[in-house]
Amino acid sequence: MATQARSRLITWGGPGTRVTRLELFYDLVFVFAFINLTTLTSANLDVRALGESLAVLALLWWCWTGFAALGNILRADQGVMPLVGFLVMAAVFVLALTTDAAIHDEPGGLYGPFVFACAHLTIWVVQGAALWATIGTGPTPRRRSLLLTAPTIVGALIILLAATVPQHLFAEDVADDVRLGLWLVALVVEYSVPLLLTRIGWRVRSVGHWAERHALIVLVALGESVIALGIGSTSRAGRNITLSVITAAVLGIVVIATLWWLYFDLLALAVEQTLHGVRGPERIPLTRDLYTYLHLPLIMAIIFVALGLKRLLTGVITSPARAARESLGGLDLLVLYGGVVVFLLTLVAIELRTFRRLDRLSLGTGGLLAGAAPLAYRLPALTALALLTGVIGVLVLARLRTKRDMRSRVRETAQREQAALEEEANQWRRRRF
Numbered sequence: 001m002a003t004q005a006r007s008r009l010i011t012w013g014g015p016g017t018r019v020t021r022l023e024l025f026y027d028l029v030f031v032f033a034f035i036n037l038t039t040l041t042s043a044n045l046d047v048r049a050l051g052e053s054l055a056v057l058a059l060l061w062w063c064w065t066g067f068a069a070l071g072n073i074l075r076a077d078q079g080v081m082p083l084v085g086f087l088v089m090a091a092v093f094v095l096a097l098t099t100d101a102a103i104h105d106e107p108g109g110l111y112g113p114f115v116f117a118c119a120h121l122t123i124w125v126v127q128g129a130a131l132w133a134t135i136g137t138g139p140t141p142r143r144r145s146l147l148l149t150a151p152t153i154v155g156a157l158i159i160l161l162a163a164t165v166p167q168h169l170f171a172e173d174v175a176d177d178v179r180l181g182l183w184l185v186a187l188v189v190e191y192s193v194p195l196l197l198t199r200i201g202w203r204v205r206s207v208g209h210w211a212e213r214h215a216l217i218v219l220v221a222l223g224e225s226v227i228a229l230g231i232g233s234t235s236r237a238g239r240n241i242t243l244s245v246i247t248a249a250v251l252g253i254v255v256i257a258t259l260w261w262l263y264f265d266l267l268a269l270a271v272e273q274t275l276h277g278v279r280g281p282e283r284i285p286l287t288r289d290l291y292t293y294l295h296l297p298l299i300m301a302i303i304f305v306a307l308g309l310k311r312l313l314t315g316v317i318t319s320p321a322r323a324a325r326e327s328l329g330g331l332d333l334l335v336l337y338g339g340v341v342v343f344l345l346t347l348v349a350i351e352l353r354t355f356r357r358l359d360r361l362s363l364g365t366g367g368l369l370a371g372a373a374p375l376a377y378r379l380p381a382l383t384a385l386a387l388l389t390g391v392i393g394v395l396v397l398a399r400l401r402t403k404r405d406m407r408s409r410v411r412e413t414a415q416r417e418q419a420a421l422e423e424e425a426n427q428w429r430r431r432r433f
Helices: 002-009 021-043 047-073 081-097 112-132 139-164 172-190 207-234 243-276 280-293 295-318 332-355 360-376 381-402 404-432
Strands: none
Touching: 021 047, 021 081, 021 207, 021 295, 047 081, 047 112, 047 139, 047 172, 047 207, 047 295, 081 112, 112 139, 139 172, 207 243, 207 280, 207 295, 243 280, 243 295, 243 332, 243 381, 243 404, 280 295, 280 332, 295 332, 295 381, 332 360, 332 381, 360 381, 381 404
16 A cells, blocks of 8 residues: 555656656756856955855755756656655745855844755755655665765755854854855765765666756756846946947857857767666766766856856946956956866866766867966957957867767767657657547
8 A cells, every 4th residue: 555655656767767847947946046146246256255156056056966866766747746846946946045145144134044054954855855755665775765865964954053053153254164164064975975876776767867957957057147148238337238248248149159069069969878878887976977076067167157257248348448357357257267167177077087088179278268368367358258259169160170070970879869769759649649
């Protein structure tokens, strides 16, 4: 009876499971979370604010990864899972609302760090309960699930501790430093979970679902970059739209489109196809490294680019002819160039981990941009953006030439797979309808 009741509450995912509409709906919350994080960091950009934003983003990423992993085990749109998804979605929305007060409390209202910590703990209690509902009877499955969920719950409790204790023991500025330190400890604890996956018998039920899920969150981050660019373009404070603003907006779109191309045109397809061919104990470490760990700096890099583009547009609007250091100053241009550099280096790491092959072209381009950043500060902001666009545009053209054979092979395989899936679906529909 218990087994029958559970079968009505949950539906297991299978090797061919793909992303559900509910999971796409869930990701809409992260659109808001990324926009809010970029907007708040843009308002007061310095090294401390950037570091705190990265800590918040790492925490958001881990929350997203947990729901993505749960959706790989169970159908997210069947049984009790929609309710789980809505509960998690509500908690993530509260998390996103309080990102500005996660470490530093704002005067008035509820205590921000505590609200943030409670929302974070709620996410993991709900997801942990859903995971425990899937385990079988007996001490071994329960021990494995405990190993999987305990570090994350401990990390959430450390975040709660950081929200409730330091302000009672230290002065406000010291309490914030202690709170951030506890956050770093919590992140280390939580991010240790994937290292245990090979020990507890975890397996990826659907490589296609896992790859598509991460591709879509990359798309969400790129979409947030477009929104940030649009907000920067339209925040003219009464000034007329100019050719400089239009040029900067178009160049910004080219940068974002180039990042899309570098990830989606070849690499995302090639990685998924390779994972489908990996069997046995090697699959989990490879999947963990490529997606759980290496996609985090990929998302961070895109958020950096969004932040840099938003700030650069402001500089172009206010004083397009002045040097970037004079019109922007601080970390603005460094964040933009650095975001692209981190994006390229992460792609290099993904290709190296997957194929044991070093992409010298992208590595060299990343090094070139890192070296060009000090020069870009002496150029007008618009010229600095044009330089960045030109360099990564050349990289795209060079990759089209050097990766021509691999690109043709990978994309042809993907098209054949898609055609086969569509034909199978059409045959089923003809028989059924």
